[in-house]
Amino acid sequence: MLERFIQAIFTDDAGAESQAETRERLKGSFAPGATRRMTQLGLVVGAALNKLEPTADDTLVYASTFAESRSLESYLDSFPAASPTLFQTSIHPSGAQQALIGRQRSLGEVFSHSGVDQMPAQSLLTAMLAPAGRVLLCGGEEHGDWLVNYYSAQDRTFGYALALTREPGPAPLGRLALLPTEQPGALKQSQWFDLLHQRRALDGPIALGWRLQLSWS
Amino acid sequence: MTDPLITRLKHLIVDTLHLDGVTPDDIDENAPLIGSGLALDSIDALELVVKIEKEFGIKIGSSEESRQALASVASLADFIRVRAKK
């Protein structure tokens, strides 16, 4: 069994909010002027991540199925005069890097996941196997425009960030355990976010070979 | 007397880079464009290059040439004038 304890958690369900609305709502979480080039995904993930106060000893595990959908769409539409800013921000793991670069927060290990219904489990496994004393597990999605029609972008915006430790400490907020299982399983990013955002417990298979026990204090 | 090219470039900078709260009059044409009061960086510079190439029909070849051209609004105006003649 692999186990980590949740010491802090921040979630943001921005839903159908526009990019401008999210920027206005979250600009106080960033230095003045820092949000000018930030994507909606970068804003929701970054605001949550900043609250965890990343340090150089932390490992970061970031997960996003579709990453910077709007930058991708806009970058494609900028051709033939390709936009260097949109090219840059469309590259995974921009959503996590935007806030960290804004605060000049260097880190040792950064793992950047993508995927669909095995991804939450795989990102949890990466977090569980990382040697660092504290792992920051974060991720999210931003709603796209035309990419949504091709199952290539999410239709809602959300972000999450958790601080995980091996030891429970005096007041853990929750516990995550991965156990082997023979049963098949799947858990999409939006389902994983809803579990976290609603502080719901789970005990069941979430991927091929893995069962998740999620409990809250 | 205000140089119309410099005025045009100041408007272009504010619009292209979405500089909320900054007006063209706030930009000192002789101050360093990158790394000074406007908090612009090299990616902003490259975004400006793309816009300038399109607006003025000139070509900036390398990142080193970009840095020289965008040293300030005034140097950018001079660069455009020279290139546009060729």
Added chain:
Amino acid sequence: MAGPIASETVLLKACDCLTPFGGSVETLTALLSGERALQTQPVLGREGGDLVPLALLPGRALDETAPPSWLAQVRALLAPVNEAGWGTARRPVFVTSSNFGAGSLYAYRRSGDAAHMGYGALVNCVGWLRQQLGWQENVTIFSHACVSAHLGLLQASRVLQAGLADEALVFSFDFLSPFVSGGFNALKILNADFPAPYQARATGSIGLGDGAGYAVLSRTSGDFAIVAQSMYNEMHHFTANQPNGAGFEACLAPLASQAAGRRLWLKGHGTGTLDAGRMESGAFAKVFAGAPLVGWKGSLGHTLGSCGLVELALALAAIRHGRTPGTIGSAAPTFTAEVAIDAFANDRYDGVVCASNAFGGAHAALLLSHA
């Protein structure tokens, strides 16, 4: 502070790559002959644009087809190892790339042909690949620009070391399209000049290349081993490194203790840009004083997310062959005296450090040695 070293050894049971020259053996032969795969081509493919140095697989055009034109060559690359069972619980697959199906997305948006979209978005591209290659569900996807392959190798190593798998397949690929060449051209580092890694000249430039590679990792089989792996992320700027080069050193320094007593040569990232090349070669010279440094992107171009695995396969082939290709495309003066322009015999060396760097100041490195 750099991330902890993955200090337990993992064996390299199989490893190969695909470049415009062919597999690792054919590519090594070409590199030892000083050949350059890069050729000038329009940056936007059939839509023209600046002429820039690109290296495409033979018969492949920059503009993507539906289905993507590179599948047959990927299938051939993986044929020696792609037996049934990959993607099951005990035989995980790790797929890494920077661009995945970006070429298909670009092709759709420019042509309006929706047939491209089945291969476009990252997850659709991998889903299609998985189906084509017969992999089960246990496929982990990593994407972190030009250190992507290293993430796959490191996590695969940890899964094996934890006893959670019997073997692991790490596969990495990046095939060019106007999406990526247009982006680097907009960054003004892909232009008319050919790359000259680590050469001290007035302007820097890169080339881009198609590439794919795989590694089968095992705890029990293989005559070579990945002895140590390291990562560091500066988070200083998207396209620039900390000016003092500290990020490069922070990634390499933890490997030095693992390298004690070994005589090593160095395979650097060396894309041809000036500042990064100067800092990277300086860091190598400081941490591994006197060790010869080579980079092969002057011939193959930068194969982006796949470069870590492509160049690992070539380093392995070089060790097996007994000769390391020099830094093709470069000439004196170089940033440090350790940069090896010419090929050299490597039979007196005990191993190689292979390093890659990426946007955002991401750094990754590994130490490859005989098992």
